[in-house]
Amino acid sequence: MTFALGIVLFALGILIAVSLHEMGHFWTARWFGMKATRFFIGFGPTIFAFKRNGVEYGVKALPFGAFVKIVGMTPAEEDIDPETGKSGADDPKAMWRFPVWKRTIVMAAGSISHFALALIVLWILFSFVGIPDGNKINQVPVRVGSVAQCVSTKFEIDPATHTQKACDKDKDPKSPAAQLGLQPGDVILAVNGKQIQGNQALRDELKADAGKNVAVQYKRGDQTLSGNADIPVAERIKSDVDPSKTADQITKDDLEQGGLLGITVAYKTTDLPVLRYGPVDGAGQTFSATATLVERTFESLKGIPERVPNLFKAIFGEKRDPNTPVSVVGASRIGGELFEAGDWATLLSLFATLNLFFGIFNLFPLLPMDGGHIAIAWFERVRSFIAARMGRPDPGRVDYYKLAPITLAVIGVLGVFVLLTVTADFVNPITLK
Numbered sequence: 058m059t060f061a062l063g064i065v066l067f068a069l070g071i072l073i074a075v076s077l078h079e080m081g082h083f084w085t086a087r088w089f090g091m092k093a094t095r096f097f098i099g100f101g102p103t104i105f106a107f108k109r110n111g112v113e114y115g116v117k118a119l120p121f122g123a124f125v126k127i128v129g130m131t132p133a134e135e136d137i138d139p140e141t142g143k144s145g146a147d148d149p150k151a152m153w154r155f156p157v158w159k160r161t162i163v164m165a166a167g168s169i170s171h172f173a174l175a176l177i178v179l180w181i182l183f184s185f186v187g188i189p190d191g192n193k194i195n196q197v198p199v200r201v202g203s204v205a206q207c208v209s210t211k212f213e214i215d216p217a218t219h220t221q222k223a224c225d226k227d228k229d230p231k232s233p234a235a236q237l238g239l240q241p242g243d244v245i246l247a248v249n250g251k252q253i254q255g256n257q258a259l260r261d262e263l264k265a266d267a268g269k270n271v272a273v274q275y276k277r278g279d280q281t282l283s284g285n286a287d288i289p290v291a292e293r294i295k296s297d298v299d300p301s302k303t304a305d306q307i308t309k310d311d312l313e314q315g316g317l318l319g320i321t322v323a324y325k326t327t328d329l330p331v332l333r334y335g336p337v338d339g340a341g342q343t344f345s346a347t348a349t350l351v352e353r354t355f356e357s358l359k360g361i362p363e364r365v366p367n368l369f370k371a372i373f374g375e376k377r378d379p380n381t382p383v384s385v386v387g388a389s390r391i392g393g394e395l396f397e398a399g400d401w402a403t404l405l406s407l408f409a410t411l412n413l414f415f416g417i418f419n420l421f422p423l424l425p426m427d428g429g430h431i432a433i434a435w436f437e438r439v440r441s442f443i444a445a446r447m448g449r450p451d452p453g454r455v456d457y458y459k460l461a462p463i464t465l466a467v468i469g470v471l472g473v474f475v476l477l478t479v480t481a482d483f484v485n486p487i488t489l490k
Contacts, residue, residue: 063396067408068389072098072120074174074412078419079123081166086127089159092150095126127163129153130430131457153454157438164427164434171416175409179346182405184339189329189402195255196330199245201275202323204234212292212312219305232319233286237273239320246281247274256322260296263288263316288316326400347413354414357382361474368477371485379487384475387482394489424457424464433460 076098086093097106099117106115129151152160182188207224215222224232245253248262249271267290274283291314298311334342364381371377383391388411395404422432433455441451457464 060393060397062393064389064393066396067392067404068385070392070408071385071389071411072122074171074408074415076123077170077174078167078415079125081170082127082163083125085163085166086125086152089155089163090150091152091155091159091163092128092148093125094128095124097125098123100124127152157434160434161431164430165420167427168416168419171412171419175350175412175416176343176347178405178409178412179343180336180339182402182409183334183342183346184336185333186401186405187331187333189326190332191329193330194324195257197255197324197328199253199256199259200323200325200328201234201239201241201243201245202321203241204239205232205319206235208232208289208291208317208319210289210291212294212307214305219303221304230287230289232317233273233288234319236286237275237284239275240277241323242277244276245273245318246276248272257296259318260315263318264313267291267314267316288318290314291317293317325398326403327398331402350410350413351417354410354417357414358418365474365477368481371481372477374485377481377485377487381481381487382474382478383487384478384482386479387486390482390486391489398489423467424460425468429464433457 079096083093083096093112095113095115097103097113097115097117099120100122101117101119104116104118106113108114128148130153152163205224207226207229209222209224209229213222214220245259247253248259249266249269251262253259253262266288268288270285270287272283272285274281276282292312293315294307294311295313298307302311333339360380361382364378367375367378367381371381388407392404392407395401395407419426420428420431422428424430424433437453437455444451
């Protein structure tokens with residue numbers, strides 16, 4: 058029930074963000090004196106609507122977004138105003154009649170609303186909700202994420218994948234975790250009688266106990282269990298090595314002799330102490346985090362084409378790569394899991410990241426995105442300026458009908474991409490569990 062509620066609330070948050078995007082266009086257009094005639098949340102059949110000050114407001118049946126109608130946004134604006142009898146293109150308050158800088162602000166206002174919402178959410182997160190204190194990671198209980206059946210005593214690189222070579226069950230020793238029968242979710246309490254608090258403490262104890270048979274105490278649910286296991290001596294990466302190093306970048310100086318348990322450690326951010334910065338320092342953290350998120354957004358956008366094939370594989374049954382793109386459906390599902398787990402920090406970070414993504418993507422200089430309209434407006438202005446300087450007549454407005462094939466191509470690509478991500482999110486969703 059909590060999971061479903063989380064999905065609904067996160068999806069509602071996205072709908073509100075999209076509505077604020079359209080409201081940004083609407084407010085700035087009205088502020089500058091442009092004529093806006095409609096503002097609706099949703100698409101499809103109208104549930105209810107009302108008119109006020111010449112604007113029709115309403116809600117439609119399909120809650121997949123929102124839209125605003127500003128007269129004269131394009132030369133294709135041919136709607137007839139019943140009050141004036143003029144087409145949208147002829148209306149004195151038509152958008153195209155206003156200076157290009159005003160039109161730029163109106164078209165950029167949607168993305169600006171996303172950026173503002175992301176900043177507000179991040180400021181609330183850093184100032185009041187708090188984030189997990191990563192400096193205290195070694196105070197977090199060691200929770201088993203996954204269990205290996207064997208361990209490699211030599212650190213070797215697989216030439217095919219450029220990752221660490223997997224152990225061989227027939228040649229390599231059975232992992233202590235497998236000997237103990239550890240399961241994901243178990244918490245390591247003690248090794249060789251010494252209490253374990255944090256992964257570094259576990260590493261230190263396993264190094265001291267390499268080559269020995271030791272007692273391991275662990276907790277499973279409400280039960281405290283124990284058993285004995287042989288700790289093999291193995292090559293392992295030192296704890297102070299840069300975690301961003303890939304396996305094939307590891308050198309001999311990065312390795313040490315020590316014991317291995319044969320587990321991955323699964324941290325829960327909710328296990329960490331919470332760090333709150335307060336309103337002033339929280340503002341500084343907000344801008345710093347925003348810069349990092351913007352950089353990562355551009356990196357993710359560049360990586361989308363190479364990840365599309367993995368979406369096809371996921372749809373047809375292969376394991377879903379967690380780095381593949383997700384749709385609003387997938388993001389809402391992840392939001393539901395975070396809500397269920399009470400992981401407010403990651404939930405708010407995800408929502409802020411989505412808003413930054415929406416804002417940046419909408420500024421791409423391609424129709425039908427807002428950035429496409431901005432690019433055309435400035436192209437018209439520059440072209441008119443050059444024509445005036447050369448004593449030629451103003452070439453006028455760009456013919457949007459000639460751009461229709463490009464616009465349809467962009468819509469087609471986006472449509473296919475959305476269909477792929479939505480399908481993958483239904484049949485093979487990314488899950489945090």
